[in-house]
Amino acid sequence: MQISEFQEMMRRLYFQRDSERGTKGTYDWLVDEIGELREALEAGDKEAAEKEFADAIAWLASLANITGIDLEKAAVNKYNEKCPKCGHSPCKCSF
Amino acid sequence: MQISEFQEMMRRLYFQRDSERGTKGTYDWLVDEIGELREALEAGDKEAAEKEFADAIAWLASLANITGIDLEKAAVNKYNEKCPKCGHSPCKCSF
Numbered sequence: 329m330q331i332s333e334f335q336e337m338m339r340r341l342y343f344q345r346d347s348e349r350g351t352k353g354t355y356d357w358l359v360d361e362i363g364e365l366r367e368a369l370e371a372g373d374k375e376a377a378e379k380e381f382a383d384a385i386a387w388l389a390s391l392a393n394i395t396g397i398d399l400e401k402a403a404v405n406k407y408n409e410k411c412p413k414c415g416h417s418p419c420k421c422s423f
Numbered sequence: 424m425q426i427s428e429f430q431e432m433m434r435r436l437y438f439q440r441d442s443e444r445g446t447k448g449t450y451d452w453l454v455d456e457i458g459e460l461r462e463a464l465e466a467g468d469k470e471a472a473e474k475e476f477a478d479a480i481a482w483l484a485s486l487a488n489i490t491g492i493d494l495e496k497a498a499v500n501k502y503n504e505k506c507p508k509c510g511h512s513p514c515k516c517s518f
Contacts, residue, residue, distance in 0.1 A: 330426070338502070365486075369450065374491070378492055378497040381487055383501070395472060399476055405473070407429075407433070418438075
C-alpha cells in the first residue's frame with residue numbers, strides 16, 4: 329500500500345474525530361503510541377510491537393491529515409535514494 | 424511510494440548504522456524527531472513540519488528494520504478499511 333493510500337484510509341476512518349480532537353490532542357496520542365511501542369520492544373513482544381508500529385504510523389498519518397501535510401510527498405522529498413545530510417547511499421555521515 | 428518500498432530505501436541508506444546504534448538508540452532518536460515535529464507544529468512552520476514528518480516516518484522505518492518488522496504489513500493488518508476497535512468506517516468508537 330502506498331503511503332498516500334494509507335494516509336487517505338486514515339482520513340476516511342478518522343478525519344472527523346481527528347479534526348474534533350485537534351492538533352495538540354492528536355499529537356499527544358501519537359506520543360502515547362510511541363511510548364507503547366517502547367514497552368512492546370522492551371518486552372521483546374513482536375506481535376505487540378507490530379500492532380504498536382501500526383498505531384504509530386496510523387497516528388502519524390492522522391496528524392498529517394489534520395495539519396494538511398502529504399506524508400508520502402514529505403517523505404520522498406526529503407529521502408530520495410540518498411541521505412539528505414551527506415548525499416550518499418548508503419549514508420556516510422560521521423555522526 | 425509503497426510503505427514497504429520506503430522501508431527498503433531506509434534499509435539501503437541506514438541499516439548498517441541503525442544496527443550499530445541498536446534498538447534503544449534508534450528508538451531514542453525517533454523520540455527526538457517526534458519532539459522536533461511538535462516544535463514545528465507549534466511554530467506553525469509548514470515547511471519545517473514536512474521535514475519533521477519525513478524524519479518521523481524515516482526513523483520509524485529504521486526502527487522497524489532493526490527489529491525485523493514489516494511496517495506495511497503491520498499497518499495493513501491492523502488498519503484494513505475499518506477501525507480495529509469498533510469495526511466501522513468511519514470509526515464510531517465512543518472515546
